[in-house]
Amino acid sequence: MASRQVLFLAVVVATAIAFFPATTSAMDYMVGDSHGWTLEYPSNWADDKSFKIGDNLVFMFPKDKHTVTEVDGPAFRACDRQGNTLRTWNSGNDTVALDRAGRRWFFCNVENHCERGMKLLVNVADPNAPAPSSPSPPPPPSSSAGINYRA
Template sequence: MASKQMFVVVVLAIIVVLSSIALATEHVVGDKDGWKIGVNYTEWVKGKTFLVGDTLVFNYDNTTHNVFKVDGDQFKACKLPPAKTADNPLSSGHDVIALKASGKKWYICGTPGHCDKGMKLVINVQSPAGPAPTPAPTAPSALAPSPSAAFRTSAPAILAAASMVGSVLGSLF
C-alpha cells in the first residue's frame, strides 16, 4: 500500500512541475544584450507571446540604468511617473517582473535621455486562454518550434494526462 501512495506522490509531483514549466516563460528583455541603449526593443518583442504567469527579466548596469513601469502616455512622452512608489523605479540590475494581468505594459529607463534613445519597452500580455498569436513567417531553416512554444503546445496534453492519471489513481483506491 505504501508503494502505491509513493507512486501517486511522485506522479503528482511530476505533473505539477511539468504543468508549471508548460505554462510560464521567462522573457529576458533584450536577450543577451539586456536592458541598455542601442537595443531595438520593438524588434525584440516581435514574434514573442507574453502570457499572464510569464515573467520579464531586466538585466542591466544599475549604476547607469533603472526600470520604471509607466502608462501609455508617459511611455510616448518618455516621462517618469509623478512620484516614486514601492515598485518604481526598479534598480537592482536584475529585476524580475511577474506578468499578473493581461493588457499592455510599458517600461522605460528613467535616466535622463535614455528613453529618448530607445530604452523603452511595450508588451501586450494575453490571458493563457486568450487568442492564439498569429504566426510570423519563418525561413525553412527556422521551422522547429522554440522550447517555450513546444511546452505551451504540450500544456493541454499535460493537463489531459494529469486528469487521466488522477482518474486511474482514483480507481486504485
C-alpha cells in the first residue's frame, strides 16, 4: 500500500514539473557592488550581468551627494543634465524595478558626475519572449567542384 502511495506521489510530482516549468526568480542587483553608486562606481559593473524583467536595481549612495536619474539615450550619451529626464531618485537607498524590456539609461545628475563615469546602461530582456530563430544553414558545396573522378 505504501509503495502505491509513493508511486502516485511520484507521478503527481512528475506531472507538475512537466506542466509547470520552473520560473526564474527575480534578482536584486546592488549597483556598483561594494562601491555603491558613487564616484568610485566601476564603469564596467553591468558588463557581466544579464538583466531581465522583474529584476531590480538597488542604488545605494550618500543622500544629497548624488542622484539616480533615468534619461533617454541621447541625453545619456551626451551626459545632458537638462535632457529628457524620465524619473529621478534621491533618497540614497533607491530601488528601480526593471519592468519592461529594452535599454534603460541612468546617470548621476550632480555637476560633472556623469562625465566622470557615474552612468549606467542596462539591457533588460523579456524572459517570456520567444528565442530568436537560427539562420538557415548554407547550402552544401556543389558536388562536382574540385573533385577528381579518376580512379
